[in-house]
Amino acid sequence: MAFQPPVTVEHVLKAIHNHEYLLPAIQREFVWNPDQIRRLMDSLMRGYPIGSFLLWKVEAQTGGDYTFYDFLTHYHERDNPYASKATVPAGQPTTAILDGQQRLTSLNVAVYGSHAEKKKYAWWNSPDAFPKKRLFLNLLEDPKDEELGFRYDLRFLTDAEATAKPGDPDGWFRVGAVLELANAGPAMHNELTNRGVINVEGAYQRLYDLHEALRVKQPINHYLETSQNADKVLEIFVRVNSGGTTLSYSDLLLSMATNQWKQLDAREEVRALVTELNTGGTRQFSFSKDLVLKAALMIAGVDLRFRVSNFTQANMDKVESAWPDIQKALIRAASLMHQFGFSERTLTADSVIIPLACYLHRRKVADSYLTSDVDAEDRLEVQRWITRSLVKRGIWGSGLDTTLTRVRDVLDLKGETGFPVDAVETVMATIGKSLAFEETEIDELLTLKYAGQRTFAALSILYPGLDFSKEFHEDHVYPKSRFTTKRLLEAGVPVGQVELYRESYNLLPNLQLLGGIPNMEKRDKLPSDWAETSFPTHAQRESYLLANDLHDVSLQMTSFLEFFEKRKARMRVRLTQALGVPTGADALVATAARVQ
Structure with a gap:
């Protein structure tokens, strides 16, 4: 490995655009944000060192064994987040970047390209959500x-x-x-x-200063590795990437798979599947390549732990062989999650889709499973288990690999004919992931707030009869806009109750799930007025009120606190029953069992 004479930023960027420098498949995707790019440019203009770079001279006879990518120039978070595959002419050597990809890509984007990331609160599929900058x-x-x-x-x-x-x-x-x-x-x-x-x-x-930084000063110091031994190069790559933005297991796995898969391009396959899961049909999720790869390991029967020792040809062969089934299982799982009403805004633990995909694969289901009457009860069992696990704290956090491995073992043994919910919950309990609830947890759930992490899941447990294949929004029963101090006083609310009103309106007892269009139509209407106009017959109106625990209470503004307490009590009963919380004598027995 030899140190090379320093060069200018302009020199390096021109070499990049002449395709003299490429990215080996073992490199991760571009991950720097705009502030990091700005800071790098600021450092260059101030004459600060920006670190050394490591390049690999790939001879013509070696280059044909590897996959390379061009540098990203115009980054677009949704439409163009990845570098494209490079074409290396046969018999031609190239130079690959082992260390410094993020910095060089950042300079390329800053000088020659553009950056487009989603605006905060913008919808992913909106044409104006990603302004080009x-x-x-x-x-x-x-x-x-x-x-x-x-x-x-x-x-x-x-x-x-x-x-x-x-x-x-x-x-x-x-x-x-x-x-x-x-x-x-x-x-x-x-x-x-x-x-x-x-x-x-x-x-x-x-x-x-800008001119000097890019065209005159020579801040690009680099080493050149000339060995053609792939194992040595990989070892160097892992060592030099131990700092900075940490190289994740999934980055390495994807990179290794790209070189080790025999028929498919792993990187392209994973990219395409991530896009399909997130935006296929009417789905709107934000699943990552990390999740896809973790699911692939689980379905292929490979060790799930994040260790370099898993990067074996044998494991990669298993993943590649199972890839068509992995794709189908994950797409069906995403479609099922969509049917359950989840989206990127309401699914707070993406990892829950992994055991679901593993189960669908184990049962060898077809697309018909998603809608068939025969499987309706099984889908309901799956939905209940998923929502319970999302409502319960700590299920999909630490110890994920252990949880997934234990669940996979159960599915392999008992998942051929139906979702073995009891066996799954039993094995989860043995590793501290019990889905059993206590009364104190019910009280805590009743304090969930609008748009909170677990609020949608809690509401779907409370009111399971909704057709979640249609779009549903979290909605305030009493509209949020009515709870300004001025409007409350104008409505006749006593001064002494105003603060209590304002503390309560955003909590679970004042929330419901409402279809997208009805929610827009409801807007500022009080629940009594909206129910009157939306349900023309008495029977329809009573059915809606009863199904949502709004019956037999006044729905006028001055009765809000009374409504809140009555609905809260009804919700407590519903949650206690739906989550199987022991009460009375059963609770005493359960407590004694825990003490013993």
Whole structure:
């Protein structure tokens, strides 16, 4: 391994775009966020060291045995989050990046490309949810807020955000445009003059510092490994990636599988499956490649622990052989979770889909399982188990590998004809993952808040008769907008009760699951008014009120506290029964058993 002469950022980026530098399949995906990219560029402009890089010279006779990827230029969180596979001409050597991919990709995105990530609270499938942004330098002033420690005001902006208003100086300079300047003298002076910032204090220095950082200084120090021994190269790769953004087991597994699968491209297969699970049909989930790989290991019967010793050819052969069945099982599991009413906003523990997919695989079910009347009772058992595990604290957190392994053992023995819920819950209890509930837990569930992590699951347990194949929203029975201090007083609520009203309206007893369209129609209406207009007949209205524990109570604003306590009591009874909580003498027996 030899140290190479330092080069400029411009030199490296041009080599990347000439496909002289590629990424080996053992590299992880690009994971840096915009702030990390900005900080890297700020460090370069300040002349700070950015660490050394490790490159691997891959000879022509060796390169044909491996898969390589080009660098990502235009990152889009939904549509283009991954680098594309590179084509290496036969008989041609190449240079692969073993250490420094994140930094080099960040520089490539900052200088030549763009970054588009989902706006907060935006819907994943909205066309405006991922604004395309490029990196700009503020020529007019330095950062006002130095909390992040930036010396230069570098920001990812849309072109519209960076465009100056008529008559104002054009102060946002696209970072990549510095490569288009003929020199740092007259050309830079003309650029600043045309932008109307030539007389702004510090403007020339800021642009000059950018030019120096990318085109003059030589901060790219790198070592070159020339060995063609794949085992040695992998060992080096693991060692040098032990710091920074930690290399996960799934990254390595996916990388190893890419080289070890004989018929399929593991990386492409996993990417495609993740996309299908998350956005296929009307599904909206956020399952990760980590989850897909964990499920693949479980279904293939491979050791689930995150250890490098699992990266064997034998294990990869098992996963590749089972891959078609793994795909089908996971897609059916995702479809079933969607039928149960879950989405990325309501599914708080993605790992629950793994044992579900393993069960569907073990039973060798077809797509008909999702809708057949014959399997309706079994689907209900599965749904109950899933919602119970999501409502119970601590089930899908620590000890996940042990939990999955034990559940897989039970499914292998007893999962051929139906979901063995009792056997599964028994084995989970032996490792501290009991799904038995106590009265104190019921009280805690009644304090769940609107849009809380477990609220949707709790409501689906309370009111299981809904057709979750349709879209349902968490809804306030008494509308949230009615609970401002002003509106409460106007409605006749006594001053002394206003704070209690405001403390209670967002809790479970004032929540229900309502179809998407009815929820939009309901809006600001009080429950009494909405029920009157939405259910034209007395029988329909009474059926709705009874099914949702709203019957025999006043639904006027001044009766909210009375309604809240009555519905809370009814919910306690429902939860106690649905979750099998022992009461009375049974509770005493259960307590004595725990003490013993």
